[in-house]
Amino acid sequence: MATSAAGSPVLVVDFGAQYGQLIARRVRDLHVYSEIVPCDITADEVRALNPAAIILSGGPASVYAEDAPSIDPAIFELGIPVLGFCYGQQIMAVTLGGTVGHTEKGEYGPAPLTLADGSPSSLFAGTPCEQTVWMSHRDAVSQVPEGFVVTSSTDVCPVASMECAERRLFATQFHPEVRHTPYGDTLLRNFLFGICGLEPNWTMDSIVEDAVATIKGQVGGDRVILGLSGGVDSSVVAALCAKAIGKQLTCVFVNHGLLRKNEPEEVEEVFTKQFDVDFIHVHAEDRYAALLADVSEPEEKRRIIGTQFWKEFFAVAEELACDGRPVKYLAQGTIYPDIIESGARKTGGKASTIKSHHNLIPFPEGVHFDLIEPLDHFFKDEVRALGTALGLPDHIVHRQPFPGPGLAIRIIGTVTREKLEILKNADAIVREELDAYNEQLKAKIAEQAAYGESDGLVRCSAGGAEVERPVWQYFAVLPDVRSVGVMGDERTYARPIILRAVESSDAMTADWARLPYDVLAKISSRIVAEVPGVNRVAYDITSKPPATIEWE
Numbered sequence: 194m195a196t197s198a199a200g201s202p203v204l205v206v207d208f209g210a211q212y213g214q215l216i217a218r219r220v221r222d223l224h225v226y227s228e229i230v231p232c233d234i235t236a237d238e239v240r241a242l243n244p245a246a247i248i249l250s251g252g253p254a255s256v257y258a259e260d261a262p263s264i265d266p267a268i269f270e271l272g273i274p275v276l277g278f279c280y281g282q283q284i285m286a287v288t289l290g291g292t293v294g295h296t297e298k299g300e301y302g303p304a305p306l307t308l309a310d311g312s313p314s315s316l317f318a319g320t321p322c323e324q325t326v327w328m329s330h331r332d333a334v335s336q337v338p339e340g341f342v343v344t345s346s347t348d349v350c351p352v353a354s355m356e357c358a359e360r361r362l363f364a365t366q367f368h369p370e371v372r373h374t375p376y377g378d379t380l381l382r383n384f385l386f387g388i389c390g391l392e393p394n395w396t397m398d399s400i401v402e403d404a405v406a407t408i409k410g411q412v413g414g415d416r417v418i419l420g421l422s423g424g425v426d427s428s429v430v431a432a433l434c435a436k437a438i439g440k441q442l443t444c445v446f447v448n449h450g451l452l453r454k455n456e457p458e459e460v461e462e463v464f465t466k467q468f469d470v471d472f473i474h475v476h477a478e479d480r481y482a483a484l485l486a487d488v489s490e491p492e493e494k495r496r497i498i499g500t501q502f503w504k505e506f507f508a509v510a511e512e513l514a515c516d517g518r519p520v521k522y523l524a525q526g527t528i529y530p531d532i533i534e535s536g537a538r539k540t541g542g543k544a545s546t547i548k549s550h551h552n553l554i555p556f557p558e559g560v561h562f563d564l565i566e567p568l569d570h571f572f573k574d575e576v577r578a579l580g581t582a583l584g585l586p587d588h589i590v591h592r593q594p595f596p597g598p599g600l601a602i603r604i605i606g607t608v609t610r611e612k613l614e615i616l617k618n619a620d621a622i623v624r625e626e627l628d629a630y631n632e633q634l635k636a637k638i639a640e641q642a643a644y645g646e647s648d649g650l651v652r653c654s655a656g657g658a659e660v661e662r663p664v665w666q667y668f669a670v671l672p673d674v675r676s677v678g679v680m681g682d683e684r685t686y687a688r689p690i691i692l693r694a695v696e697s698s699d700a701m702t703a704d705w706a707r708l709p710y711d712v713l714a715k716i717s718s719r720i721v722a723e724v725p726g727v728n729r730v731a732y733d734i735t736s737k738p739p740a741t742i743e744w745e
Contacts, residue, residue, distance in 0.1 A: 201245045203226065204234075225245075245274075247274070251280045294332065302327065325373075326365075328347070342355065354367075401582055404579075419443070419524040440470065459589070486609075521563060665696050675687060690729070691730075705736055
């Protein structure tokens, strides 16, 4: 029986679909490993990847357009089960001798679908004859290829799905991968488990086991160096490498003094006491402070911080080489969306060099490492689950998004030790109070769900507005102004703190969180009372767009 291990993936062939990544996620949610590949992949390249199945995504093009993406016809001759969605059905049809026409009426959104009479389709097993599906098309198959049969239709689309069961070729004009197709999950299960004979064995235990084995096989007896930021990606890479190669790994934590309160101590605690690795804590706070003095322009801050990081990092690598411990590999936390967005194609488990990948790391002359990317096939939430499975604490696994330049771009204007101290203390209060608020909301969601009283949303009064979900990201900002205040019958001229709290799912757009007044009041009173140098708190109620989440 076929398996769904990383060596035998389900390939999602991407024709430019807005749902390409969603298809891969739906497959993975069923504990079957999947990868996204570009539509110009050849049959020989597919054969080399040894997939258990292929899914053809949708896409915005017309199959007859001059620049329309196509597919290598030989892929359909490999004997691998294929399932196509929308454009995937259309490209399957025209490639195998069918025709696609432009419908008089487009079909967008929910549509009633009727299964064809006669012998039932194994793809639709366990679903009703009348069901709702999600359509998004203007073109549709008008004549199926030889050997295919029509298995369903809608009022607008006579060929809503087709198949050649003998060759294990299946396709739908609708989108089973979206939640708006109620039986879409059943169709995917039928294809993966019934038609392809796969097993749902891509679990966290198997993922850790496979990743550890891959790292061991790749590294052998050589040494690996990792730039550890304390963020979830680099921390999970460190934990994986530690489990695989132990003391062959050197974690370099460059402390630029711009992390949040207590974070350097938390990172060192985890990677010196919980994992058996060579941990080097580079105290570069003074050097960064000198470099950032009198620098107020945000992009210049970023440039200085990034450039100095690699100087510090490579200085450690050179010291290791001088001590007789040369390093061959550099591990980093590239995740799967990075691979997809860069257009890079991974066709095997070999290490690639840094310059052949994103070319983001400014190697000094004569310096070279081979690259290890243990997370390059994982989405962000999978990385978090992997971190939990590896025993990383929640404060690292569920760390909020945090900019690489750290608090330097949450301090508007120049960065000084005084400003850093103010912002670290204020930000710690913001996170403490909103962490507690989020936990209360999650508890209410769980309680309501347990009693069937809710659709998963908690609604509570927020001064006339409603809060429906826990806050996604929250932090403090220190603007480059002072304001007049009164404290203890005395006039003050101190700094304000800006509170930023947003709701988002992907950071592409975000809305300001409608926090309850009592939560805002507690945060404000605590900051003013506990943080010297602050006499005012303001709340940023601007969404993205027009604003960004960060201030710089």
